[in-house]
Amino acid sequence: MSIELFEFTxxxxxxxxxxxxxxxxxxxxxxxxxMEFDENTYCKVVDSSFHNGIIEVKVLSRxxxxxxxxxxxxxxIAFRISEDDSSFESFYIRPxxxxxxxxxxxxxxxxxxxxxxxxxxxxxxxxxTAFESSADIGLDEWITLKAVIEDQTATFYVNGGDIxxxxxxxxxxxxxxxxxxxxxxxxGTQGFFKDLKITSYD
Numbered sequence: 623m624s625i626e627l628f629e630f631t632x633x634x635x636x637x638x639x640x641x642x643x644x645x646x647x648x649x650x651x652x653x654x655x656x657m658e659f660d661e662n663t664y665c666k667v668v669d670s671s672f673h674n675g676i677i678e679v680k681v682l683s684r685x686x687x688x689x690x691x692x693x694x695x696x697x698x699i700a701f702r703i704s705e706d707d708s709s710f711e712s713f714y715i716r717p718x719x720x721x722x723x724x725x726x727x728x729x730x731x732x733x734x735x736x737x738x739x740x741x742x743x744x745x746x747x748x749x750x751t752a753f754e755s756s757a758d759i760g761l762d763e764w765i766t767l768k769a770v771i772e773d774q775t776a777t778f779y780v781n782g783g784d785i786x787x788x789x790x791x792x793x794x795x796x797x798x799x800x801x802x803x804x805x806x807x808x809x810g811t812q813g814f815f816k817d818l819k820i821t822s823y824d
Contacts, residue, residue: 625816629668633707635807637665640814642682647816650807651686657809660741662707664700664804667820672701673800675822677769681805682814683717684762689810694718695761696808698733699769702795703802710737711793713769713778714806720759731757732780732787736794755788757781764816772823773797 625648630637634654639646648665655661683695698714712735719731734753735741745753757780759765768779774797780787793799803820807813 623817623819625818628818630665630805631668632665633804634661634663635665637805642814642816645816647682647814648805650805650813650815651811652807652809657690659743659808660712660735660737661808662700662703662710662737663808664703664806665815666700666703666707666802666804667818670803670820671800672771672803672820672822673798674772674824675770675820677701677771677803677821678766678817678819679805679815680764680766680817681715682762682764683807684812684814685718686810686812693810696806696811697813698806699767700737700804700806701769701771701801702799703804705801708738709795709799710801710804711735711776711795711799712737712806713767713776713788714808715757715759715765715767715780717759717761717763717765720757729756730754731759732778734776734778734788734790740794753788753790757787 683697694716703710
């Protein structure tokens with residue numbers, strides 16, 4: 623569905639519709655919490671109460687001119703966002719990791735985290751690798767993300783593959799949580815989104 627048909631609220635970001643090679647897409651950039659990782663920095667879909675279902679969107683990321691060396695083009699989705707933006711689940715990608723030769727970085731191409739406490743840093747500090755995976759992705763290219771959410775299980779797909787890129791069997795906020803959907807960006811990312819589709823099961 624065209625991104626123009628949705629209404630959004632920016633949370634610690636700036637967002638606007640822009641012309642991108644002849645089509646209208648949504649640009650999202652962090653405006654606050656600039657150097658803080660895995661924060662509530664997204665553009666939230668208005669009236670998008672979501673529990674179980676499918677979220678699909680095409681994303682493209684570029685690095686901002688002032689992006690730090692550790693920027694990876696972080697871009698993705700947030701879901702089951704609480705009304706006050708104090709908690710949510712998220713799946714995002716790191717496009718600069720997609721095709722590197724370093725196997726450790728390559729296996730960190732995608733990330734699940736749960737805000738506020740279970741960030742990538744929490745997992746890394748404890749040697750937990752189950753919430754990251756590799757993906758054949760890069761900067762400045764349209765990448766299709768698909769999230770299938772059923773109670774406490776989330777299955778994530780990248781670029782239309784039949785095999786999941788990442789499966790999370792124990793969503794940290796639990797099986798009964800519901801909330802809004804957001805388009806997520808992180809440090810140093812100029813993010814673009816289009817073709818958003820939301821299918822709710824309940």
